[in-house]
Amino acid sequence: MITVCDAGVTLEELRAIEPVAPVGAGRRWRAIQHGELVDTIKDEVATRGWRVTKELYSTARGGADMAGALLLDGVRGVPTLPGMGLALGFIHSNARRRALKLTVGANVMCCNNGLCTGGTILNRVHDHTVDLVDEIEAAVDRCVVQAEGLPEVVRGLRERGLAAGEASEILMETGRRGLVGWAAVGRVDREYRNPTFGEHGKDTSWALLNAFTYAARPNIAATRQMDVYNEFRQLLPVACLN
Secondary structure (H helix, E strand, O other): OEEEOOOOOOHHHHHOOOOOOOOOOOOOOOOOOHHHHHHHHHHHHHHOOOEEEEEEEEEEHHHOEEEEEEEEEOOOOOOOOOOOOEEEEEEEEOOOOOOEEEEEEOOEEEOOOOOEOOEEEEEEOOOOOOOHHHHHHHHHHHHHHHHOOHHHHHHHHHHOEOOHHHHHHHHHHHHHOOOOOHHHHHHHHHHHHOOOOHHHOOOEHHHHHHHHHHHOHHHOOHHHHHHHHHHHHHHOOOOOOO
């Protein structure tokens, strides 16, 4: 699964956006043209023989901010599971709102309010010392290392069934810890019992994680979402796999 909020921008449109120096930018600031960034990432992916099976992009702030993600196939050394593809997510801002950030995960969600979930493989401020090709090459090298354990984690969550009482206890603990408010806990419970999307599954730790990330997301500040997702994930039991 790969999600970019408000996706609908094409790569050709990204290439046409000319960066504008923001107010207060000094001599050390450097723009990163959106299309150049995506092309650099895709070039590094292609040199490794990986295939891009899906790409999504969005922009904000008049085109100054960009979020995107690539779904990948053929990544050697990273086994996959049915319905799960390795994804690279990235965000950056030519308005000095955030650093260039790349993440890797089986399930990546990116949005222009600053959220990019997944394991971080690059977090770099824009300045004159940035060598985009070198930075992306090193980040993509780290991708496989970060991703090696993802399939086993996902498989363990998918294969761990939850009794009705077990799921309720996890949600009660979620509320007691204040990860989200009780109203949001109720929405997660309803989503878990009647999932909006069939691929989210039913009656497993994986299904409860999907229900939480889908139903609770609007109630979590963007700056807290990754931490909250990780803490909720730690509440979920995982099947012991051989």
